[in-house]
Amino acid sequence: MAVVVAGKHSWDLTPREAAALQRRLQAEVICEDRIGAVEYVAGVDVGFEQSGRVTRAAVAVLTFPGLELCEHALAREPTRFPYVPGLLSFREIPAILTALQQLRCSPDLVLCDAHGRAHPRRFGLASHLGLLLDLPSIGVAKSRLIGDHDPVPPQRGASVALRDRGETIGAVLRTRAATRPVYVSIGHRLSLATCIDYVLACTPRFRLPETTRWADRLASDRDRRRRARSTSTATIKR
DNA sequence: GCGACAG
DNA sequence: ATCTTGTCGC
Numbered sequence: 001m002a003v004v005v006a007g008k009h010s011w012d013l014t015p016r017e018a019a020a021l022q023r024r025l026q027a028e029v030i031c032e033d034r035i036g037a038v039e040y041v042a043g044v045d046v047g048f049e050q051s052g053r054v055t056r057a058a059v060a061v062l063t064f065p066g067l068e069l070c071e072h073a074l075a076r077e078p079t080r081f082p083y084v085p086g087l088l089s090f091r092e093i094p095a096i097l098t099a100l101q102q103l104r105c106s107p108d109l110v111l112c113d114a115h116g117r118a119h120p121r122r123f124g125l126a127s128h129l130g131l132l133l134d135l136p137s138i139g140v141a142k143s144r145l146i147g148d149h150d151p152v153p154p155q156r157g158a159s160v161a162l163r164d165r166g167e168t169i170g171a172v173l174r175t176r177a178a179t180r181p182v183y184v185s186i187g188h189r190l191s192l193a194t195c196i197d198y199v200l201a202c203t204p205r206f207r208l209p210e211t212t213r214w215a216d217r218l219a220s221d222r223d224r225r226r227r228a229r230s231t232s233t234a235t236i237k238r
Numbered sequence: 239g240c241g242a243c244a245g
Numbered sequence: 246a247t248c249t250t251g252t253c254g255c
Contacts, residue, residue, distance in 0.1 A: 045245095046245075046246095047245090047246080048245085048246065048247090050247095052246085052247095083244095083245065083246075084243090085242085085243040085244070085245090086243080086244080088244055088245055089244095091245080092245070113244085113245075114244050114245070115244050118244085119244080120243095124244070125244075125245085139244085141244050141245085142244080142245090143243095143244065143245090144243090144244080145242095145243070145244045146242090146243085146244095178254095183244085244246100245246050
């Protein structure tokens with residue numbers, strides 16, 4: 001069954017209106033486990049073309065827990081909202097929805113390269129997307145937006161609480177030893193403990209061949225440009 | 239007023 | 246997000 005967008009609202013908003021919408025929708029996020037059997041898990045990421053005016057969204061659907069690639073989709077759309085810290089979803093979600101709607105199967109869980117509840121108004125991209133799709137979702141960000149935390153012990157699986165204004169808003173989790181930890185937070189329809197379990201289940205110590213192949217495909221354009229640049233630089237140096 | 243600020 | 250230089254570790 002295809003992905004269905006359950007919720008809808010205007011995307012033609014000013015930054016001020018967008019923040020007001022976040023404050024309203026934040027109350028509808030479910031922070032308890034309302035999740036069934038997980039057979040397919042989707043990973044969502046976006047990038048921008050060199051002009052900066054085109055947003056590209058990539059979605060990969062993997063089997064769970066085997067993590068074999070079974071479907072993917074790409075979308076290119078004009079960027080119609082500026083990057084404002086805290087309003088990332090208004091820039092990225094329209095293209096993500098386009099990509100998701102091309103899928104033939106609907107995932108049971110969505111992992112996002114962004115924050116969920118670890119957000120100033122408790123409504124990061126992962127929560128926004130999860131609510132629109134009415135699907136369990138998790139925020140997995142590479143860097144901090146808000147909150148404070150203690151140092152994270154060095155071994156895989158170690159985590160510490162991410163706190164803001166006296167509240168636990170997420171966890172800082174090591175998915176691999178000797179790399180930077182990731183910032184995990186509830187997107188929608190999951191408890192924080194369950195979010196951590198799924199992130200660890202989706203980030204095994206050794207990359208599967210399918211995962212590597214998919215990452216290569218996503219990075220191909222960027223790598224091609226980088227290679228061309230370093231080649232020309234090397235030529236100039238000589 | 240100043241710093242901080244997912245991607 | 247992107248770009249760069251130097252440095253470290255496998």
